[in-house]
Amino acid sequence: MAKNTITLRILPEENWISVPVGISARDALSTADVVLADYCGGQGLCGKCRVQFLEGAPDPSYADDEFLEKNEIEQGFRLACMARLDNDAAILVPFETRTQPSQVLVKDVEAKPIAADSGFKKIQLKIAPASLENQLSDFDLLRQAVKIENLRADLALLKKLPFLLRESDYSLTLSLCEDDLLDIEAGDTAADVCALGAAIDLGTTTIAGALYHLESGKLLSRAGRLNPQTIHGADIISRIQYASASPKNRKEISALAAAGINEVIRELCAAASVSADAILSITLAGNTTMQHLFLETPADFLPTAPYVPVFKDALNLSAGDAGLQIHQRARLFVFPSIGGFVGGDTVADMLIASLENSAKPSLMIDIGTNGEIVLGAGKRLIATSAAAGPAFEGRNIACGIRAESGAIDSVSIVEKVSVHTIGDAPASGICGSGLLSAISAFRQKGVIDASGRFNTNALPSLKDRFFENEEGLGFMLIRKNEGAQRDIFLTQKDIRQFQLAKGAIAAAVQLLLKEYGIAASALDKIYIAGAFGNFINPEDALIAGLIPAAEKEQIKFIGNAALAGASETLLRTPMRAKALELARRTAFIELAGRPDFQDIFAESMMFGIF
């Protein structure tokens, strides 16, 4: 008899487990809590889940041939998601293949139930059958029972209705979206499975989601993961280039986004122990490019002037048409955008910041690779975008890493330098908020001057932190022999990278203020949104000159407001019209074409400008 299980030895931890025959190596490892990097969600598309079979390597898959070198395959390397375990095996999981818990921002969604008004509901009905005295059609029975004069159903539901009615003895559960019938089930299922909805923030780097009960507004779970499109480039432009190369590519990059969202949905549902089939509504906010790439609407004309998107208004679509694996009649609401580079995520932020409700102008900044800035009050709202580059995400920085376990996220200097890492793990690099914190500390202690140049004479106690190599001056934050996983430092070039990023944001803020005709001192509030904004210290942002000078109380961190805004539109139907109105009403100000842009940008790279 063939055996039903095999034994798997996991190295280097020497963990021996028993798993069913035929399972994938990725799934087998996950049962032992070894979680692998998997940008594509285990579809053999990203090549990130490399492991090495020391014994019992299966035949290479087509994905192995694509992603691995011939000699690697000979050495037993395989992509774990595509490797089927039919025999006992020993697998070495390299350090770089293991995922570090990532700081994907999902914690900022309002956790308290809010009064929901989603338009979706499930209703249980016990109906009296038609009679000769009361010759109603089957559909009339439903219509009268739910008291919706113009109840609508599609043909597929009408086809199954008569049998469902009679099999269930006229006891049905209806799923409804306003006047539209979304589903009919026999018996009382409303008690088991309520009408669920998901809000999705589709970011360039990460996808975050929150699952709600659509009737009570109760938050059921949150989840986040990397956007699998990352395999085709970390930035927007390389993804657009890839997608625009052929209809096949456009389809692929759309499918990757859908796969990522579906994976987030699976996680949301697993955490809440519910089925994805119960999800009747999804709202999605992303930047204009992400929304285009996901929906397969060509982003070809976005990168070049006049930066034309296919659509800016909100879209109400079938979730299934967009590749989402939830209830077959689920609805998808896609956020309206303001322009090619101020997208649905900014509009979602705006629903949270509510600038239109304040009497004095306020400023909202979403800090990221692309910074979005909105300024205004009441009926006058203006917006622009600033290409900050990847420094805030820890990229293009010598020791930069993503905000993950082991990343330095804050730096302080008294006499000596001390660092703090995410998860208090041994330092493995520095992330965006650590960079900002370091710059702030450097400025306070004179380690850099107003132009950003290192001053090696600042503090005597820091003398030995400076070093010089072929690339120029550098400053050591923590050495390998001080408990870090390796030497971690900042170079003069890193400081310049930061200055380019903060200069872009600060210049955009100044130009918007100029356009609006007010001084920074006239601002009421400064809202800081976005994943990066959430992890920074407001004082650091002020000192580094990222935001205009302000009292601490004026600065409001609204965290991952895009997800919160998406949740608002999920749970409260009127917010959808409000989002569209805000998007249409906010004027996009194009900075690139302005004659004063270059001067103000150069000036904004300096410190002490605000």
Next chain:
Amino acid sequence: MAKNTITLRILPEENWISVPVGISARDALSTADVVLADYCGGQGLCGKCRVQFLEGAPDPSYADDEFLEKNEIEQGFRLACMARLDNDAAILVPFETRTQPSQVLVKDVEAKPIAADSGFKKIQLKIAPASLENQLSDFDLLRQAVKIENLRADLALLKKLPFLLRESDYSLTLSLCEDDLLDIEAGDTAADVCALGAAIDLGTTTIAGALYHLESGKLLSRAGRLNPQTIHGADIISRIQYASASPKNRKEISALAAAGINEVIRELCAAASVSADAILSITLAGNTTMQHLFLETPADFLPTAPYVPVFKDALNLSAGDAGLQIHQRARLFVFPSIGGFVGGDTVADMLIASLENSAKPSLMIDIGTNGEIVLGAGKRLIATSAAAGPAFEGRNIACGIRAESGAIDSVSIVEKVSVHTIGDAPASGICGSGLLSAISAFRQKGVIDASGRFNTNALPSLKDRFFENEEGLGFMLIRKNEGAQRDIFLTQKDIRQFQLAKGAIAAAVQLLLKEYGIAASALDKIYIAGAFGNFINPEDALIAGLIPAAEKEQIKFIGNAALAGASETLLRTPMRAKALELARRTAFIELAGRPDFQDIFAESMMFGIF
């Protein structure tokens, strides 16, 4: 070299024609104007297109195996639609396989253009591209150009929009239905192909259609054909039984209706030299069963008390979902019904009769196998149905045939009997209107008495017309040696069949009058609708007691009002709401359960009751 054409010899006419190799025998014969019976439109489903190959018989098709006996196949019989001509052949076309021009009623559609308000249109646009100063999305460009604030488009259109815009140099033609974008084409196509719509009357026996220009309301063509579902029974009940036997059968009978409608659409388009792709809108009226069988909504519970349809309200569907081969985004409006046996065709009739606009109650009768009767005025409208049976269609009558060329459609008796036939062709049988005319003549000359019994002593000159055989008494209308194709006569049983049919209608009328609380003399107008009604003489109907006694001016023939009503909803959107309102407002009166029904029915079979 292989030859490209073959020679076909058609028998018995000895017509020799040359046709392309590979053509079907059906298509080849049609080039010689030999038109075959084809209930299924040439799909090998009905078995009606039997021909006999005397030479060059092709291999039998799977359809031949299904419909023909083994010895027939050996004798060269084949179904013409499935027989491919690869070699010279000689084909004998039996008389019974040839179609007689059928009197399908399509002539009564209002031929003059009416003011259209269909909601559909095509618009040609020359758009200014977006610029840095005017950063609109591609979709915004359209939205502003057509001045529709909430213009909606599906994802597929958004996907192709950016390329179409740029390839066409921003010159597009849009197809619209209210705020919905149905299509985008490059360049100016509105001039060539206007927005078209089709109205369909889906009858149990025949399908009739009319094609219109949706903007001007101009009638382009009309067409009609047999309902291919006829292969599963001429009557409603046998079709429901067939459809209810399995989901496969239900699908098949739905596909047959769709095939029939598609064939009518092809004829409509061929006659107007347009493409079916230009049809953006279809409205369809049929009896409740026909609408159910076409849409594949189970009719299983219609035949038995309490006679429950799946739906009664109007449906707005995607035409493609219902299997119609027209524009992929075309809309289908299906008429609302009043009850299981008073369907959308009656509601369409009501749009033409406009009972609700008259001050005094009027009566509307649609005479057919199932008679529908509506009575009322203003806000009070009541309706019922009467199972008249097939006598009015010439079935179950000894010499009865459909209303086709050669059918006796009127009979007059002065001293002698004289008959008139459709198309003035040699008489081959008697159709429903001929039967009514004969009964009227018999009553006037005393050939039958008030109970319907033959009186052989009525007129001396008619003495030799009577004959007796094992089935009882009969009356000879015309003999083979008097120029007919065969002896054509009516039997005592035929008279009884007619009495059953007219009794059902007359009883229903009387019971409705009783329910409404008025006498027949209080009626304002009597509207007669339906194919049968169109060919009868009002005096015959009065004399035979089919309708209440009335002045000739009170009787209005509204012809194929179902097709005219469907055309109204096609061309004037507000008529759709009106149809729904009339359907919901009209009370269905169930006669079967009434204690007085049997008495009134028995009485109504007599002559002279009104």
